[in-house]
Structures are given as C-alpha cells and as structure tokens.
Amino acid sequence: MTTMTSHILVCGGTGCNSLESTRLVEQFREAVTTLGCSDDTDVVRTGCFGFCGEGPIVKILPDNTVYVRVKPEDAQEIVQSHILLGRKVERLFYKGDGDQALSDKDMEFYKKQKRIALRHCGLIDPEQIDEYIGFEGYEALGKVLTSMTPEEVCTIVKDSGLRGRGGGGFPTGLKWEITNKIPSDQKYIICNADEGDPGAFMDRSILEGDPHCVLEAMAIGGYAIGASHGIIYIRAEYPLAIKRLEIAIAQARSYGLLGTSIFGTNFAFDIEIRYGAGAFVCGEETALIHSVEGKRGEPTKKPPFPSEAGYKGKPTCVNNVETFANIAPIILQGSAWYSAIGTATSKGTKVFALASKVQNVGLVEVPMGTTLREIIFDIGGGIRHHKKFKAVQTGGPSGGVITTADLDTPIDYESLKGIGSMMGSGGMIVMDEDDCMVNIAKFYLDFTQDESCGKCTPCRVGTKRMYEILDRITKGEGTLEDLDRLEQLGRMIKDTALCGLGQTAPNPVLSTMRFFREEYLAHIVDQRCPTGSCKELSKKTYSIDASKCIGCTACARACPVDCIDGKVKKVHVIDEAICIGCNACFTACRFDAVIKP
Amino acid sequence: MIIQSLDDLKAIRDAQKVKVALRSSGDPAPDTIEITVGMDTCGLQAGARDTLRAMMEAIEAHDLHHVRLVKSGCMGHCEAEPTVLVQLPGQSPVLYGHVDSQLGRDIIEHHILGHHVLAEAIVLDTSDHDRRGR
Ligand SMILES: Cc1cc2nc3c(=O)[nH]c(=O)nc-3n(C[C@H](O)[C@H](O)[C@H](O)COP(=O)(O)O)c2cc1C
Ligand code: SF4
Numbered sequence: 001m002t003t004m005t006s007h008i009l010v011c012g013g014t015g016c017n018s019l020e021s022t023r024l025v026e027q028f029r030e031a032v033t034t035l036g037c038s039d040d041t042d043v044v045r046t047g048c049f050g051f052c053g054e055g056p057i058v059k060i061l062p063d064n065t066v067y068v069r070v071k072p073e074d075a076q077e078i079v080q081s082h083i084l085l086g087r088k089v090e091r092l093f094y095k096g097d098g099d100q101a102l103s104d105k106d107m108e109f110y111k112k113q114k115r116i117a118l119r120h121c122g123l124i125d126p127e128q129i130d131e132y133i134g135f136e137g138y139e140a141l142g143k144v145l146t147s148m149t150p151e152e153v154c155t156i157v158k159d160s161g162l163r164g165r166g167g168g169g170f171p172t173g174l175k176w177e178i179t180n181k182i183p184s185d186q187k188y189i190i191c192n193a194d195e196g197d198p199g200a201f202m203d204r205s206i207l208e209g210d211p212h213c214v215l216e217a218m219a220i221g222g223y224a225i226g227a228s229h230g231i232i233y234i235r236a237e238y239p240l241a242i243k244r245l246e247i248a249i250a251q252a253r254s255y256g257l258l259g260t261s262i263f264g265t266n267f268a269f270d271i272e273i274r275y276g277a278g279a280f281v282c283g284e285e286t287a288l289i290h291s292v293e294g295k296r297g298e299p300t301k302k303p304p305f306p307s308e309a310g311y312k313g314k315p316t317c318v319n320n321v322e323t324f325a326n327i328a329p330i331i332l333q334g335s336a337w338y339s340a341i342g343t344a345t346s347k348g349t350k351v352f353a354l355a356s357k358v359q360n361v362g363l364v365e366v367p368m369g370t371t372l373r374e375i376i377f378d379i380g381g382g383i384r385h386h387k388k389f390k391a392v393q394t395g396g397p398s399g400g401v402i403t404t405a406d407l408d409t410p411i412d413y414e415s416l417k418g419i420g421s422m423m424g425s426g427g428m429i430v431m432d433e434d435d436c437m438v439n440i441a442k443f444y445l446d447f448t449q450d451e452s453c454g455k456c457t458p459c460r461v462g463t464k465r466m467y468e469i470l471d472r473i474t475k476g477e478g479t480l481e482d483l484d485r486l487e488q489l490g491r492m493i494k495d496t497a498l499c500g501l502g503q504t505a506p507n508p509v510l511s512t513m514r515f516f517r518e519e520y521l522a523h524i525v526d527q528r529c530p531t532g533s534c535k536e537l538s539k540k541t542y543s544i545d546a547s548k549c550i551g552c553t554a555c556a557r558a559c560p561v562d563c564i565d566g567k568v569k570k571v572h573v574i575d576e577a578i579c580i581g582c583n584a585c586f587t588a589c590r591f592d593a594v595i596k597p
Numbered sequence: 598m599i600i601q602s603l604d605d606l607k608a609i610r611d612a613q614k615v616k617v618a619l620r621s622s623g624d625p626a627p628d629t630i631e632i633t634v635g636m637d638t639c640g641l642q643a644g645a646r647d648t649l650r651a652m653m654e655a656i657e658a659h660d661l662h663h664v665r666l667v668k669s670g671c672m673g674h675c676e677a678e679p680t681v682l683v684q685l686p687g688q689s690p691v692l693y694g695h696v697d698s699q700l701g702r703d704i705i706e707h708h709i710l711g712h713h714v715l716a717e718a719i720v721l722d723t724s725d726h727d728r729r730g731r
Contacts, residue, residue: 005653005666007619040650042616062619063667086636086668123620133606134613142603256599264601 004042006083007061013048013208014240016056020072024056027075035079047209049122053361067092109360112379116349117325118365121209126244129251132212138257140331141216145263153224154180159335161347166192166320167424169413179225179307179317187227188316189218193234194276194283197396200427202351203321205363207241211248217327222269225317230271233288235278280451284499285318298453299499322351342368346412351426354380358430373407387432395424397444398504400511420511436533437516438523442470444508459502462493475536478524532596535581542579546571548593558588615657630664633682637671643678651698655705677720683708694720
C-alpha cells in the first residue's frame, strides 16, 4: 500500500464550487502528477468547511494549514512550494484582522465552534463510503441492529435531549417513541431536506459534505419506529446534494448497508429520493407528505399528526437533516455525553448559516447556550466595513429581529422565543446601520405572501394586505392608522392561519414594529427613510455639501443616471429631478461631501 | 462486498486507519509527538523524500497514533541534510542530521518508542546547546 504523507483537502460545497473549486481540484491533481508526488499526496474534494465568505478553502494536512480564496492558478505553487518544499504560501493565508492565522485552530472562526452535525464536513470525501466508514461510519447502525431493541434506541435519543432542528424543536426521541408505539403493517421515515428559509444552507451543506451520516441515521430511525422505507424529500434546486446522495445510496446498497438483512440481521431498509419544486410551504410536514404523494403541496390540520396518519395514511416520522446528523454520535457516545452539551432545555449544538453584513459569511456550529454576541462578533468577525451592528434576524421569515440589547442572551429554543424571535432552522441574517427595518419586514412579507399556498384566507389575503401596507409606508404614503392595522392584522393572522407558515408570517413585522417603531414613524410622519434604503423616500434629498466637495468627479462617474454635473476641481451638483436615490455617489465620495437624506 | 457484521465493517475501517490518523492529526492532542522533516531543496537533494516515506511507514507499522509527521522548509543545517527534528511533549527538540531511510526508522524505533536518543546522529540538542555536527 502506498503511503499518503500529505492530504490536500479542497472544499467542494456549493459555495466554493461556484468559485471554481472543481477546476481547482483538477489543477491540484494535475500539479501533483506533473510534479511527481501523486503517489504520496492525496487530493480530496470534501464538503463545506463553513468559512464560505473566504472560499474556495484549501486545507493541507498534516500541518493543518488553511488557505483562503484559492484560485485554480494557485494549485501549482501550493504543490511546488508547500507539498514539495514545505514552504507555506503566505500570500494565501487568511488575514482577518491583519494578523495571519496559520492553522484553523488559531482562527477565531473555529475556536468557539463545536462540530457534531458538521463533524465530517471538510474532513472526508463525501463520495467515498470507505472514508465515512474510516471515521466510525455505520458503526452506530451496526451497534443498534446487533445489540439494541427499537425501544432502547428511542430511549437513548430521548435521554440525549435532542430536539428537532427543523424549527419546531420537538423532542426527537419522543417522536420516534410515539411512532414506534402505533401499530401498523407499514411505517415510513422521511428526511425533510426542503430547506426553504431564505439565507439558510445548513442542510444542504450536511448533505453535500456528509451524505452517509443522514442515510445511517435514517436507517437507525427506521429501526426505532419500525419502518423499512425511507424517503428523502429534497428540493430540486440542490443538484450537488442530490448527486452526492445518489452516489451515497448506491454505495450503501453495494455494501448491503441498505437493503435486506442489514448487518446479517433480519432488518430491511431502503431509501428513495423525492424531489420538491422548491416551495417554502412544502417544508411543513403535512404539505411535504402530500407533495410526496403526488398531491398539491398544501398543509392539512393536525391532528392527525403524521406519526398517526402520514404518508399513504400510515404512521410516518418526519425529521430534519440536521436532526439526523446528530443521531450516530449520540448512539456511539451515549446520551449523557450529548446532554452534557447545551442548556437546561436545549441540548447539543446548533448549526447556523451566517449571512449578509457579517464579516465571515458561512456555516458555524456552536453549543446551545452560546450567545449571539459570540456568534456574530467572535466567530463571525463582527460587521463588515466597520459599520455598526443594528439587528439580527433568526428564524427566517417566521422569526423576528434581535437588537443589541439582547445580544448576550444565551441562545436556545426558549430564550429566543422569550426575546420575540425563534430558533427556526438556523438562518441568521445580520443587519447593519444601513439596513432599513421597514424594508426588511417588507422583504419577508413579500416572501411569505408569495409562498402562501392560498388554502386559508387569513394567510392568503392577510399577508398580501400586510405587504401592501408596508409597501405604502416605504413609499411615504403610509398613515399612523396603518400601524394599528398592521398590528391588528398580524395578530389575527397568527391566531387563525392553518399552518406554521401563516401563523408565523407576521412575526418580522410585529418584531420590527416593537423594536424600531421610530423608524416606522420616520417613514410615515417625517416622510424620511433614516437609512436611505427606501428609494422613493430618499429620492429628492441627496445633495452635495459645497464646502466639502473638492471636485474629484468620483460621484459623477459613479452615478448610473448621469444626474451629477460639475467640472474637475469645481463643486458638483445633483439634479434631484433625475436622481433615483441609489446611494452610489454617497459610497463613491471619499470626502463626506454627499449628504444622505 | 456485503457487510455482514460489525467485524466486516471494522475491516474496512482498519484499511482506512492511516488516512484517518493523518486527517485527525490536524487536531493535535496534548501528547502528540511532532517530527519535522526538512524538505527544502537541500533536503530533497539529499534524499529527504525517502526519509519521509520510511518514517511514515515505520509510524504506520508500529501503529503510532500520537505522532505527527510534518514537512518543513530548510532548518538551517544544510550541511547535514536530510535533517529531522524530533519534538517530544515537554522536552526540548532534538535535531538529527544525515537521516537516511534506515536512520529514519531507527529514530522511530529508538527515540520515539525506546525513549533513547541516538546521540551520534544529533546535529543540535537544544537542551545543552551542544553542537556535534558530523
Ligand atoms: C412553513 C414551514 C416550513 C418548514 N420548512 C421546513 C424545512 O424546510 N425543513 C425542515 O426540516 N422543517 C421544516 N418545517 C418544520 C416541519 O414541519 C417539521 O416540523 C420538521 O421537519 C420536523 O423535523 P424535526 O423534528 O427533526 O425538526 C417547516 C414548517 C413550516 C410551518
Ligand atoms: S397558513 Fe398559509 S400556507 Fe398555511 S395553509 Fe393557510 S394559506 Fe396555506
């Protein structure tokens, strides 16, 4: 056997892939071949490292060097210099705050993280089942089938304190136990990989980086509840995840880890993939089941819960991708180990997708009970361009904004609810001083009114009316009564909508109205958008401060509609009639001469 | 192949052991022994690749999980290449010179496993700053 003395791990997640990481892998393979070290250097295409904002990421083992923003052209140099000569390519180091970090252990981004669900992401080649097995893969399944009863499996998961990561937070072991106890000739276990929350990509990354961990957990769950049939419901917009799942299922079948008499026992289990068209409501479990059945993706009322009458009317257990990703470690390391992590009511870790104005956009996994400040500022590196933090939205379109005052809340399911938001699936949209809260609320309502399935009136009509009111306010046409109307409508929709989509849709509006009421008032009373984001309101008011303008022409060159007039070294003037309020001149001016409304 | 038992699974896992050890060593435990092989032009010229490979094989043969083999640039003793730096936790590093494949294996067997230093091959022992270049 040849011995690999170096490993080049290249991120093959969707983010890095869009930045040519596929070509990068090819270049690395070519470089190790032409430079004659292909027999002792392994080039591995892994799942997501989480540090997406700095991608493509390359990690060299065993010395644990992390390179960021690596281009295909850099492959040759890395192999030549680092692999062959042991000289690190310093120009490709991550330079967060000026100081150079060499290994991921030194990077703030990884220091506070604890990786359970993402344990193999960025470590193994997701297309090689042997690598997964090398890292204890399928041992939990083997252990369960050869030495535990289904009831014991439910108990260990229950004792671990694991709760559903799809948003609801229902105890997973309990759900398994309930489904286990209902007698039926056939039962089903479904993996919910719909992930419709805008800005979230936790589930996608797990499926892309470690598909086998989901397959293994589904088989364990199938054994626990008494199902021989598993279904993965995934949106067709995730082609890479689908491809890796297909490969993984084929490999697991060829090893007999899916199929009949698994591990020589009489347990039979197989998995099929079903594709969703990417509707947010199809992530709701009853709508999802209907969609799998080939019907319209509309929710139905609960009860009956899927655990009683789900797919084809049979007891069905629906669990989220990340929930499944926690199962094997719990089986192997025990419920006590797992329940020692986290807070009193929420155990283990949670994966968050950090997005928008934060420095380190990417995927982070932290123990429950970590504060938002730690996530955004220590791990996330704070706000980009040294702007001021304004708020963070958790729970996506179902959640609310959290302000500076609550940044030190240790996060778990209950505490987030307590401060007017929710855990949701793990999307975390960070907003800075330039973001208008009315506009944010409008963005989410635009999303929900569009995604509403239309089955019940409060949601179908109500969210549309709320959107229209918000739209009016952002155009300066709102009235003070509109605020009361929003509140009234919001409360009514929450109380009367059929499914979670409608019941939570008003949250972004209600929470921004609660924390940023003055911003709403500014739009209505002063006809002014404090951040200048609402174009209609900011339109008339961009101007140039004659005492500061030095006539550098930067603004005139930046203006997309040519409404800035002025000669070199002469004071410039904005033609307000043409100005569209795009803010380009404000950004372009280095002398603070553009006055923003 | 069909996996019929946990033993079958373990067989596949064992075949992956070296790979796993190297990947996981990215996260060094406190008792990790670090061995650095100088792999700059001077080292390579003198056969550092063979040394590295021999040491890797020896580590594998003895099933050592707590040893991390790292390549580095020139360590400044070009006259004594290939050079190998052995760093046991809590001890001062020892630099060996003229390490060919055989000496590489000896370092693993005697220094790492047997805890006795190969005095005659030492270029620099930082504990007594005694230069004994050969
Ligand atoms: C509108 C709506 C969208 C949802 N989208 C998802 C989703 O994308 N992924 C998911 O796992 N759960 C989603 N859920 C939650 C599911 O209904 C269900 O609770 C979850 O899949 C159960 O798995 P868990 O217990 O492992 O969290 C959604 C719920 C609602 C109301
Ligand atoms: S609340 Fe909205 S999404 Fe849910 S069933 Fe009613 S209309 Fe459909």
